[in-house]
Amino acid sequence: MLYDLAIVGLGPSSAAMAITYKRLNPNKSVCIFEKYPIALRKLSSTGNGKGNFTNDNLSPLIYDNSEFVSEVFGDNPKELLFSFIDSLGLKYFKDEEGRYYPLSLSAKTISHALLRELSELGVEIFYDTFVEKVFKNEDGCFVIETINDTFLSRSVALATGSINYQSLGGDGNMFVSLKDFGHTVTKLVQSNIYIKVKEKAITKRLSGLRFNARVYLINDGEEYYHEDGELLFKDNALSGIVTFNVSNRLSRLYKKGLDSNPMIVIDFLKDQDTEEIVNYIFNSKNIYESLYNIVHPELAKLIYDISKDNKEIVKNLFSMTFTVSGLGDIENAQATSGGIKTTELKDTLESRLVDNLYILGDLVDTDAPSGGFNLSFAFLSGIKAGMSLE
Ligand SMILES: Cc1cc2nc3c(=O)[nH]c(=O)nc-3n(C[C@H](O)[C@H](O)[C@H](O)COP(=O)(O)OP(=O)(O)OC[C@H]3O[C@@H](n4cnc5c(N)ncnc54)[C@H](O)[C@@H]3O)c2cc1C
Numbered sequence: 001m002l003y004d005l006a007i008v009g010l011g012p013s014s015a016a017m018a019i020t021y022k023r024l025n026p027n028k029s030v031c032i033f034e035k036y037p038i039a040l041r042k043l044s045s046t047g048n049g050k051g052n053f054t055n056d057n058l059s060p061l062i063y064d065n066s067e068f069v070s071e072v073f074g075d076n077p078k079e080l081l082f083s084f085i086d087s088l089g090l091k092y093f094k095d096e097e098g099r100y101y102p103l104s105l106s107a108k109t110i111s112h113a114l115l116r117e118l119s120e121l122g123v124e125i126f127y128d129t130f131v132e133k134v135f136k137n138e139d140g141c142f143v144i145e146t147i148n149d150t151f152l153s154r155s156v157a158l159a160t161g162s163i164n165y166q167s168l169g170g171d172g173n174m175f176v177s178l179k180d181f182g183h184t185v186t187k188l189v190q191s192n193i194y195i196k197v198k199e200k201a202i203t204k205r206l207s208g209l210r211f212n213a214r215v216y217l218i219n220d221g222e223e224y225y226h227e228d229g230e231l232l233f234k235d236n237a238l239s240g241i242v243t244f245n246v247s248n249r250l251s252r253l254y255k256k257g258l259d260s261n262p263m264i265v266i267d268f269l270k271d272q273d274t275e276e277i278v279n280y281i282f283n284s285k286n287i288y289e290s291l292y293n294i295v296h297p298e299l300a301k302l303i304y305d306i307s308k309d310n311k312e313i314v315k316n317l318f319s320m321t322f323t324v325s326g327l328g329d330i331e332n333a334q335a336t337s338g339g340i341k342t343t344e345l346k347d348t349l350e351s352r353l354v355d356n357l358y359i360l361g362d363l364v365d366t367d368a369p370s371g372g373f374n375l376s377f378a379f380l381s382g383i384k385a386g387m388s389l390e
Pocket residue numbers: 008009010011012013014033034035036039040041042043045046047048051052053054129130131132159160161162164165168169170171172173174333334335360361362363370371372373374375376378
C-alpha cells in the first residue's frame with residue numbers, strides 16, 4: 001500500500017501532525033510507526049508526570065534559534081496551540097508561575113486524548129515497529145524500512161525525538177537517514193539537567209538540601225545568565241529546577257564549542273537587603289550564632305567552616321562560587337541542545353532539501369528551559385506541518 005503520509009515515532013509532535021492533517025484531509029491515508037508497545041511515553045512523564053504542556057509566556061525568545069521558532073510560531077502560537085488542545089476536549093489550569101497542566105494533573109490524560117483522536121480519525125498505528133531507515137526510491141516515493149517490512153509513502157514526517165532519556169524515546173538513529181538526505185546535525189549536548197561541579201567537599205555536605213536561591217552562570221568572567229528558583233544540592237552536583245534552566249544556557253554554550261571554564265555563583269539571600277546583612281555580620285559578637293539566624297543550620301555550619309573571615313562569610317552568603325566540571329548524564333536529561341539545522345527547514349517544518357519530508361519536535365535544533373516550552377514546540381511543529389501538507 002502507498003500511504004499519503006507516514007510518520008516515524010509517536011510522540012506529541014507526531015500525534016499533532018497526524019490529527020491536524022487527517023482532520024483537514026479525511027480521505028488521505030496516514031500511518032505512524034512506533035518502536036515501543038506503548039506510545040507517547042516521554043509526554044506521559046513530563047512535568048513529573050503532571051504534564052506541563054505549555055506556558056503563559058510562550059515567547060520564541062526563550063528558545064535557541066529563536067528567529068526560526070518565531071517563524072514557526074507565527075503571530076499567535078498560543079491561540080493555535082489552545083485551539084488544538086481544546087479540540088481534544090482537554091480541561092486544564094494555569095499555576096501561579098504561568099505553567100499549564102491538565103486538570104487531572106496527569107500527563108497521561110493528554111496522551112489518552114491524543115490516542116483516542118488518532119483512533120477516531122482512522123490513523124493506522126504500527127506499535128513495536130522500529131524504523132531502521134527512510135529513503136526515497138527512483139519513483140520519488142519514500143521507502144520506510146522496518147525490522148520486518150518495507151512501506152511506501154508519498155510524504156514522510158520524522159518525529160523520533162532526540163537522544164536524551166533514550167529509555168522513553170529515540171536513540172538518534174533517524175539522524176543517520178537525515179544525514180543521507182543531505183541534512184546537517186549540529187552538535188548534540190544534554191540539556192535541562194543537573195550541573196556537575198568540582199567543589200565536592202561543599203556539595204557533599206549540603207547534599208539533599210533545597211534552597212530558594214539566585215543562580216548565576218558566569219562565562220569568561222562575565223555574567224551570561226541568571227535565574228531565581230529552587231536549588232537542590234547533590235553529592236557532586238547542583239540540581240533542582242533553577243539549575244536545569246541554567247544548564248539549558250550552558251548546553252547552548254557547549255554546543256557552540258565552549259573553551260573556557262564556566263562558573264556557577266549562588267546567592268542564598270537574593271531577597272535580602274545586602275547592606276543590612278553585611279552590617280549584621282560585621283557587628284556580630286558571635287558570628288556562628290548569627291549565621292544560624294540567617295540561613296539553614298547546615299549551610300550556616302558550612303559557611304562558618306570554610307570562611308576565613310567576615311568578608312568571606314559575606315561572599316559565601318551572596319556569591320558562593322563553583323567551577324563547572326560538566327553536565328549530568330544524557331540518560332537523565334530532559335532535553336537535548338542541537339539537532340537538524342534550522343536553516344534547512346521551512347516554517348512549515350518541511351525540509352528545504354527534500355520535498356514532502358517533514359522534521360518535527362525534538363529532532364529540530366531548538367530547545368528551551370523547563371516550563372512547558374519544549375512540548376509547546378513539539379505540538380506546534382506538528383500542527384504547522386499538518387496544516388501545510390496537501
Ligand atoms: C523526564 C522528562 C520530563 C520532561 N518534562 C517536560 C515538561 O514538563 N514540559 C515540557 O514542555 N517538556 C518536557 N520534556 C520534554 C518533552 O517531553 C519533549 O520535548 C517532547 O516529548 C518531544 O516530542 P517529540 O514528538 O519530538 O518526540 P518524543 O516525545 O521523544 O517521541 C518520539 C517517539 O519516537 C519513537 N521512536 C524513536 N525512534 C524510533 C524509530 N526508529 N522507529 C520508531 N519509533 C521511534 C520513540 O519511541 C518516541 O515514542 C520532558 C522530557 C523528559 C525526558
